[in-house]
Amino acid sequence: MSNEQRFFLRDPWVFDPKEQRSLRTDTHLGFDTRALHAGFHPLDDFEAFRSFVPPITPSMTFPYKTFGNTPNPVYGRTATPINRLLEDRLASLEGGGAGVTAGSGSQALFNLIFTMARPGDNVVTSLNVFGEGYKQAAHIFPQRCGVSFRFVDNPSDTDSWDARIDANTKLVWVETPSNPCLFVTDIAAIAETAHSHKVPLLVDNTTATPALQKPIALGADIILLSITKFLAGNATVLGGAIVGSEDLIEDIRWNTTEFVGAVMQPMEAWLTLQYLETLSLRMGRHSANAQAVAEFLSQHPKVCHVNYSGLPDHPQHQLAKRQMKEQGGLLSFVVPDGMAGAAKVMNSLELVVHAVTFGTSRTIC
Known part of the structure; x- marks a missing residue:
């Protein structure tokens, strides 16, 4: 019997915390099941939401029940409950440890690089990355933050990637399929090259989405998503996300997002959750x-x-x-x-x- 069958055929009033946790995070559950349920169960989360559909949480701050008992989230600049739910769901769909949202895909990329790189560091990427990302790579970070970007002309040539990575490389970044020329990069091959230098691989999965491509399963460490595009799917949402290890995501959340403050709005997070179901x-x-x-x-x-x-x-x-x-x-x-x-x-x-x-x-x- 599959995990899904065990969950849905069990006595609905006998709760096993391990089963509830499995429903939230277990990547062995089907993709569509996780798109509907990951991160939330109406009975498990009754006290928090009291709703079959997770409600919008537009509050910019969240009160303490007792002094010293800090809620999580605590302030809208880091997250709201509905944002956290979306982040958990995206992490589940991508197969990552955790996720953090941002006000746009470009903002998500900025938050990631701002967190990982310092003056004198570099990032290796290709000329096939999307336009706003290229602007950050060619102008914003080199001129204002002292972080350089090294561009690979032919993303299919693993030797070119290898030659551009050095001791100061903090990240290797690919976009596949690329927008707008649809170049496809071999994720597994580039992951092997990056990991041979102990450098993490970032894959922009915006064009394919986790419904069609699983970069983490192929060796990627970090995922960049523009929620604005296929994930939301009808031009009503502006947002972005990073999926990666729990340590990286918490670093982004508390050491960049909290201070930059360019967060995804609760209404847009709520809409995205509805759109992910299809x-x-x-x-x-x-x-x-x-x-x-x-x-x-x-x-x-x-x-x-x-x-x-x-x-x-x-x-x-x-x-x-x-x-x-x-x-x-x-x-x-x-x-x-x-x-x-x-x-x-x-x-x-x-x-x-x-x-x-x-x-x-x-x-x-």
């Missing part, structure tokens, strides 16, 4: 739709090239099939005549929204 279903449909569009575009006479790892001619197609459950909902393509040609295509589209994001229920270009 993440697996949504990513399956996104993947099927993107595959159909990619195949159509690849046969179109006016399309020069399509970037989508689900196509057999994608350079990392076989790696992507091994590393991901499905190939996700993001693609890009090239048309003749450069920017003018791209503008002509975009302005000729119907039903497709022109907006600066991805991962929503609508097609965006």
